[in-house]
Amino acid sequence: MKTIVLNQPGELHLTSRDVDDVLSDNEALIRIHRIGICGTDYHAYRGKQPFFSYPRVLGHELGAEVVALGKSVDTKQLEIGNKVAVEPYLNCGHCQACQNGKSNCCENLKVMGVHTDGGMCEYVKIPANKLHRSTQLGYEQLALVETLGIGAHAVQRAQVSANDIVLVIGAGPIGLSVIQFAKIQKAQVAVMDFSTQRLEFAKQAMHTDYSITATTEFNTNDLRKALGGKLPTIVFDATGNSQSMMKAFSYLAFGGKLVYVGLFQGDVTFFDPDFHRKEVTLFASRNSLPSDFKNIIQQMESGQINTQAWLTHQAAFEELPSVFETWLNPESHVIKAMVVV
Numbered sequence: 001m002k003t004i005v006l007n008q009p010g011e012l013h014l015t016s017r018d019v020d021d022v023l024s025d026n027e028a029l030i031r032i033h034r035i036g037i038c039g040t041d042y043h044a045y046r047g048k049q050p051f052f053s054y055p056r057v058l059g060h061e062l063g064a065e066v067v068a069l070g071k072s073v074d075t076k077q078l079e080i081g082n083k084v085a086v087e088p089y090l091n092c093g094h095c096q097a098c099q100n101g102k103s104n105c106c107e108n109l110k111v112m113g114v115h116t117d118g119g120m121c122e123y124v125k126i127p128a129n130k131l132h133r134s135t136q137l138g139y140e141q142l143a144l145v146e147t148l149g150i151g152a153h154a155v156q157r158a159q160v161s162a163n164d165i166v167l168v169i170g171a172g173p174i175g176l177s178v179i180q181f182a183k184i185q186k187a188q189v190a191v192m193d194f195s196t197q198r199l200e201f202a203k204q205a206m207h208t209d210y211s212i213t214a215t216t217e218f219n220t221n222d223l224r225k226a227l228g229g230k231l232p233t234i235v236f237d238a239t240g241n242s243q244s245m246m247k248a249f250s251y252l253a254f255g256g257k258l259v260y261v262g263l264f265q266g267d268v269t270f271f272d273p274d275f276h277r278k279e280v281t282l283f284a285s286r287n288s289l290p291s292d293f294k295n296i297i298q299q300m301e302s303g304q305i306n307t308q309a310w311l312t313h314q315a316a317f318e319e320l321p322s323v324f325e326t327w328l329n330p331e332s333h334v335i336k337a338m339v340v341v
């Protein structure tokens with residue numbers, strides 16, 4: 001099968017590998033049709049992704065087709081020919097986190113395309129319970145479910161409500177997914193980014209209430225003015241930028257919540273007296289849960305979520321090694337790039 005391997009930072013290589021089609025009782029073999037490119041892939045390409053080793057087959061935003069099933073897979077839940085979204089979080093099922101229903105942060109978690117090889121190939125073998133089918137959605141929509149799950153989980157963690165003023169810092173795909181679900185909860189949503197193009201996209205596609213152009217001099221007083229005299233009750237930082245993440249503490253209203261959706265390789269520091277004075281609640285948000293996948297598919301099928309505007313760039317599988325680096329250029333204005341396998 002055709003496979004693309006990231007041999008080292010900056011080096012994607014198209015090659016061929018044998019298909020591993022020997023299935024255990026509870027596994028499925030899937031044919032990959034669409035691969036969404038996400039920030040993790042870009043960071044890995046640049047050599048800046050935590051928990052990463054080379055060489056690696058990238059790809060964890062996948063729209064796929066079931067082509068074979070192990071003998072113990074319940075065919076009432078999954079059949080050959082089904083179109084599926086792939087939950088790429090391979091958890092152990094036995095650790096304390098898994099036993100407590102937190103499989104997204106399993107102690108032994110392996111994420112496809114990060115800790116183990118992913119879906120930049122034609123066929124993948126995977127536990128059948130990691131596949132979420134839809135009879136209505138296309139492969140491109142299914143490949144976006146994982147990205148949406150990141151935002152859905154973060155919003156659920158923060159318990160966003162209609163009473164909240166939400167600030168999302170970073171209007172890339174992860175930030176957009178946070179906006180999507182904060183708006184579903186009927187919160188007022190402000191988005192901050194350096195890119196006016198991304199701010200305009202968020203306004204037009206996601207109907208954000210406030211657009212804030214980030215600058216290095218931007219401060220709490222500026223934010224209060226932008227929000228009509230108030231500060232956000234919940235701040236989501238989806239930048240993965242250390243300076244942004246630490247500055248986000250200052251933007252919160254008293255009693256507010258700060259949610260780190262992005263991450264970076266380093267330490268987060270903050271001024272403890274202000275942290276206590278405001279009684280800030282700090283959250284990390286990692287991956288998503290099986291229930292998020294199911295809920296998102298239902299919301300997409302019902303038309304509550306429309307992601308068509310997200311798909312700004314596309315490439316054939318064989319073209320990816322030559323075009324991938326162009327998507328890193330801010331002037332390319334990539335929101336979401338999709339690979340056709």
